[in-house]
Amino acid sequence: MNGIHKNRINEFVGKIAEIDAQFGPLPGIATAQRRHCWAQQIISSLRRISYTETLIMQGVSPARCDPHSDIFDPVRGSLHYHRQGQLDEAIWLTFILTHFGKHSVDEWAFAQDVYGSFQAGPVWSFATYGADPVAFENMLVANAGGIATRKFSNHRKFQSKRPDAIARTFRTYYQWQTEFGGFQDRLVATHARVGQEPHATFDALYKSMTSVFGFGGGRLGRFDFLTMLGKLQLAPIAPGSVYLDKATGPLAGARFLFFGDREHAIT
Structure with a gap:
């Protein structure tokens, strides 16, 4: 991964581990590969925020x-x-x-x-x-x-x-x-x-x-x-x-994250 915030992957993977230790593992990101992928998604979101913050200053x-x-x-x-x-x-x-x-x-x-x-x-x-x-x-x-x-x-x-x-x-x-x-x-x-x-x-x-x-x-x-x-x-x-x-996709994603099942029966 290149660009701004790229050096924060390990930081976010570590924070996910802290959540696991406190509340138990999140089923949807139980593997190291999935945790790494989720950390990348967080960085992608941070980049979009940083982009607009930079534009405001220009x-x-x-x-x-x-x-x-x-x-x-x-x-x-x-x-x-x-x-x-x-x-x-x-x-x-x-x-x-x-x-x-x-x-x-x-x-x-x-x-x-x-x-x-x-x-x-x-x-x-x-x-x-x-x-x-x-x-x-x-x-x-x-x-x-x-x-x-x-x-x-x-x-x-x-x-x-x-x-x-x-x-x-x-x-x-x-x-x-x-x-x-x-x-x-x-x-x-x-x-x-x-x-x-x-x-x-x-x-x-x-x-x-x-x-x-x-x-x-x-x-x-x-x-x-x-x-x-x-x-x-x-x-x-x-x-x-x-x-x-x-929501449709985000709701399915949340169900998968917390329960490991995109169709989990929860409001």
Whole structure:
């Protein structure tokens, strides 16, 4: 293993052994090979956190926001908008990058194409979309062939590429972000209801997204979106749970980790 945190493998393997000694062995990682693999997964997660922490400390070119630019990067673009005082644009672009995801080969191409009208029309910023969502939906229909060739990231691979499905996701998400005015207004309303503790705020926002098509029915979309808002410091929130109740793969993995059986009968 190369890269940041690579020298921490033995540290995490040692901590797993400490847990085993205190509570008994975890059946899903009973072998040395599995413990080593799990330690690598922990390092992979730490690297993703370190990546966003590093970006926050760096300068960002305005071109990162521009889907017509060769250096378009919606993560950096969200940071740029936030630094310019355009919180709603930053939140909107974070939604877009979460919905399409970063594909292992095509990277941000899907988000770039839709956000930038396939290089042949307007950039569908928060303000532009809000002014004419019907025009956005017409753009999707006109580019149905191009959309069909694009790929969601692994976390979003079960999402529909149908123009009407994408349109519905954008429409219901926009309604969520603007329900109280703008995102800051939603955050203020949430704080008034549950307080300002980051875990409680995250939980309230998570539960409020059930109306967002393609996000609210499951776990991963809204979980990834909200955790990204926290990591990019766009909102003072952090998950206090892994929210396994709506999970599929993660829930099976947890059952395997603790019981050695992906189908173990436990809520």
